[in-house]
Amino acid sequence: MTVVQAKTVEDLAQAEARDYVWTLNFGPQHPATHTTLRLVLLLDGERVVDAIPDIGYLHSGFEKLGEHLNYNQYVTVTDRMNYISPLANNIAWHGAVEKLLGLEITPRCKYLRTILAELSRISDHLLCNGAVGIDVGAFTFFLYAFYQREVLYDIFETLCGARFTNSYTRVGGLMYDAGPLVVEKIRAFVRNFPRTLDDMDKLLNRNRIFVDRTKGVGVLSKHEAIARSATGPIARASGVTRDLRKDEPYLAYEDFDFQVCCATAGDCFARYLVRMAEMRESLKIVAQAIENLPAGGVNVGIDERTALPSKQQVYQTIEGTISHFELVMTNRGFVVPQEEVYDAIEAPNGELGFYLVGDGSDVAYRARCRPPSFIHFALFPHLIRGHTLSDVVAVLGSLNIIAAELDR
Amino acid sequence: MAIEVPENVVVSRLDALASWCRKNSLWPMPFATACCGIELMATGASRHDLARFGAEVLRFSPRQCDLMIVAGRVVMKMLPVLQRIWQQMHEPKWCISMGACASTGGVFDTYSVVQGIDRFLPVDMYTPGCPPRPEQLIQSIIDLQELIQREGTISGREFAARSRQQPKRALVELSVVTLPRGVSRLPQRVRVE
Amino acid sequence: MIDRQTTAAVSSEFPSLAWSEFRGQSRAVVPRDELLRVLKFLRDSRGFDLLVDITCVDYLNYRGAQDRFALVYLLSGTRTNERITLRVFVNEPEASVPSAVPLWEGANWMEREVWDMFGIRFEGHPDLRRILLPEEFTAHPLRKDYPLQGRGERHNFPVLRRAEG
Numbered sequence: 102m103t104v105v106q107a108k109t110v111e112d113l114a115q116a117e118a119r120d121y122v123w124t125l126n127f128g129p130q131h132p133a134t135h136t137t138l139r140l141v142l143l144l145d146g147e148r149v150v151d152a153i154p155d156i157g158y159l160h161s162g163f164e165k166l167g168e169h170l171n172y173n174q175y176v177t178v179t180d181r182m183n184y185i186s187p188l189a190n191n192i193a194w195h196g197a198v199e200k201l202l203g204l205e206i207t208p209r210c211k212y213l214r215t216i217l218a219e220l221s222r223i224s225d226h227l228l229c230n231g232a233v234g235i236d237v238g239a240f241t242f243f244l245y246a247f248y249q250r251e252v253l254y255d256i257f258e259t260l261c262g263a264r265f266t267n268s269y270t271r272v273g274g275l276m277y278d279a280g281p282l283v284v285e286k287i288r289a290f291v292r293n294f295p296r297t298l299d300d301m302d303k304l305l306n307r308n309r310i311f312v313d314r315t316k317g318v319g320v321l322s323k324h325e326a327i328a329r330s331a332t333g334p335i336a337r338a339s340g341v342t343r344d345l346r347k348d349e350p351y352l353a354y355e356d357f358d359f360q361v362c363c364a365t366a367g368d369c370f371a372r373y374l375v376r377m378a379e380m381r382e383s384l385k386i387v388a389q390a391i392e393n394l395p396a397g398g399v400n401v402g403i404d405e406r407t408a409l410p411s412k413q414q415v416y417q418t419i420e421g422t423i424s425h426f427e428l429v430m431t432n433r434g435f436v437v438p439q440e441e442v443y444d445a446i447e448a449p450n451g452e453l454g455f456y457l458v459g460d461g462s463d464v465a466y467r468a469r470c471r472p473p474s475f476i477h478f479a480l481f482p483h484l485i486r487g488h489t490l491s492d493v494v495a496v497l498g499s500l501n502i503i504a505a506e507l508d509r
Numbered sequence: 510m511a512i513e514v515p516e517n518v519v520v521s522r523l524d525a526l527a528s529w530c531r532k533n534s535l536w537p538m539p540f541a542t543a544c545c546g547i548e549l550m551a552t553g554a555s556r557h558d559l560a561r562f563g564a565e566v567l568r569f570s571p572r573q574c575d576l577m578i579v580a581g582r583v584v585m586k587m588l589p590v591l592q593r594i595w596q597q598m599h600e601p602k603w604c605i606s607m608g609a610c611a612s613t614g615g616v617f618d619t620y621s622v623v624q625g626i627d628r629f630l631p632v633d634m635y636t637p638g639c640p641p642r643p644e645q646l647i648q649s650i651i652d653l654q655e656l657i658q659r660e661g662t663i664s665g666r667e668f669a670a671r672s673r674q675q676p677k678r679a680l681v682e683l684s685v686v687t688l689p690r691g692v693s694r695l696p697q698r699v700r701v702e
Numbered sequence: 703m704i705d706r707q708t709t710a711a712v713s714s715e716f717p718s719l720a721w722s723e724f725r726g727q728s729r730a731v732v733p734r735d736e737l738l739r740v741l742k743f744l745r746d747s748r749g750f751d752l753l754v755d756i757t758c759v760d761y762l763n764y765r766g767a768q769d770r771f772a773l774v775y776l777l778s779g780t781r782t783n784e785r786i787t788l789r790v791f792v793n794e795p796e797a798s799v800p801s802a803v804p805l806w807e808g809a810n811w812m813e814r815e816v817w818d819m820f821g822i823r824f825e826g827h828p829d830l831r832r833i834l835l836p837e838e839f840t841a842h843p844l845r846k847d848y849p850l851q852g853r854g855e856r857h858n859f860p861v862l863r864r865a866e867g
Binding site: 157165327329445454458 | 755776785807811812815843844850
Binding site: 129130131137157158159160161162165166177178180181184185228244247248250251254264265266504505508 | 569586
């Protein structure tokens with residue numbers, strides 16, 4: 102079998118004329134492409150000789166929008182990036198904005214954001230593994246995962262009113278505080294979820310078909326993972342022990358006891374196992390955080406002039422009135438330094454960072470999102486060479502490519 | 510003279526019978542692009558079950574489907590693909606535009622998002638929401654079923670009716686209004702009758 | 703976060719870099735000709751083996767800007783946990799920099815996106831073509847002189863109606 106380095110479709114045509122290779126168009130409308138991405142596969146029978154990704158079928162101009170919406174409006178757009186775990190995107194965006202402003206958020210806000218980041222990590226991993234399962238043929242696994250995601254949606258809906266695309270964070274705090282009902286629902290989730298995880302483990306971990314389809318498929322070595330800028334569970338499954346929650350702690354992660362899950366094999370099965378293990382660790386963090394939730398407010402104080410003050414303060418104190426006026430009236434807003442900053446969090450998919458350039462007004466001058474899915478999809482041709490057509494689906498699922506984050 | 514019709518005899522029109530069959534076995538073609546795709550998957554999952562309404566078979570082949578649910582924003586690179594898939598579906602076919610982005614462009618008034626797929630495709634039902642709750646999508650499918658029952662014909666004549674052929678009224682887009690610095694506002698658009 | 707020794711070592715090797723710091727993050731302005739040497743030095747000698755991102759900022763409407771574009775390279779070390787931001791200023795008539803693909807394979811798509819969105823060429827890139835927008839698209843949308851709603855490209859398609867009969 103010859104290895105053909107085909108870079109464009111013209112190369113493909115030449116390669117096709119040369120050997121018994123043929124071209125298969127995979128996508129952009131295909132059940133296993135997880136929405137819109139396209140692969141042009143060069144095949145020798147069933148073996149993949151090369152794969153040329155063609156993306157941009159969901160490019161919506163997010164970064165250009167970031168230059169026209171202010172910091173509190175843009176959080177609605179960040180939801181729509183990695184829409185499987187939208188709260189993680191909100192937390193990343195406002196984390197970057199608060200770093201630019203130099204704001205220190207309240208302890209309760211930190212704990213709540215940590216809890217929500219971990220719950221959205223569980224949600225993301227459930228869907229990713231569920232999608233790998235359904236693409237490989239395990240339909241029941243997918244339904245179990247989706248049922249647990251409905252329970253999480255119920256928690257998010259009680260907290261912020263929307264099932265997903267929550268837009269829950271604001272500059273300097275959160276939209277609403279978490280009441281006792283939400284805390285009770287999270288406690289119930291923490292109690293009941295391990296049972297489902299055990300069921301899901303029993304379905305697939307030692308399932309002969311699943312293991313055969315994913316073990317040894319799409320191997321990514323540690324050196325390649327670093328050279329190709331892979332982060333998150335994909336890098337950790339290849340042996341790169343890098344987790345921003347431990348290496349550069351942000352929010353309240355220093356207060357909790359949890360482990361970083363890594364593997365050495367770097368194949369699809371390792372990525373699946375790393376995600377299952379990370380869900381258990383996330384549940385541990387949520388269990389610790391929900392019991393030790395600090396009291397107090399969720400928004401920063403009135404002196405910072407960034408978060409909306411409470412109605413009592415607005416009507417009864419002069420600082421509250423002035424602050425409310427300054428924030429709500431157009432042509433005012435809060436002061437942002439004319440500087441540039443980069444801030445990243447450990448999103449479920451990898452390192453999600455925002456590079457913000459402020460220019461004094463409350464609209465960002467440049468809002469660049471560093472998208473893990475985009476970086477990881479570039480890995481795909483390297484991983485799939487030499488495998489068969491049926492492995493394309495398994496590898497694509499294990500990379501957790503979200504098209505909206507891929508294209509922005 | 511009245512004719513006694515026994516209980517086990519049904520009298521109907523062919524059109525009504527055909528519409529009844531078609532509406533209760535709509536096979537959706539999920540054209541899931543973005544976040545609405547996840548709500549579409551959730552509608553098909555176990556809690557809000559779309560299969561109860563006859564839409565059991567979510568096949569991804571346009572040749573086997575008769576209802577295209579466009580869930581999510583459609584960008585200019587994707588629109589020719591959408592049109593080609595629409596053309597590959599057989600008559601009678603219907604289209605549901607799910608979510609704000611497919612109906613009007615949604616939050617994304619940018620250089621690459623098509624501001625409503627009904628500019629380029631005939632749409633029968635619009636579902637508002639960002640994303641619409643699964644219950645809303647189920648309601649729009651029920652409404653589409655009522656539409657099919659009301660207007661359906663056995664030979665598909667209803668699609669040639671004038672009301673189905675109306676193009677979308679044009680919106681005039683003003684050029685960008687320059688505002689003083691620090692004001693974050695997208696330019697206003699004016700509708701021309 | 704960066705170690706004092708790292709900044710000292712880098713500035714002794716490359717004295718022409720202009721350092722600054724904001725919110726604990728160190729940034730260095732690198733002249734275009736020294737870019738590849740600086741990147742290689744950081745990767746091989748100082749342990750910055752992970753290329754986090756390559757992006758660009760268009761300073762057309764920025765108060766007090768001297769150059770038009772700034773290419774931003776974000777690097778990080780997996781073992782040292784340090785981060786550094788490098789900025790290279792380029793200007794319009796010949797907006798191009800040498801490509802970082804020989805150093806990191808992951809730079810391939812990042813540079814293609816910068817070309818697509820801003821129009822900055824990367825010399826030595828194996829396959830510089832548009833990645834997110836269609837090939838026929840002519841403008842570079844993230845430049846400040848391109849309007850948010852575009853110039854009509856998004857509605858330039860045939861209309862499908864219902865077939866007769």
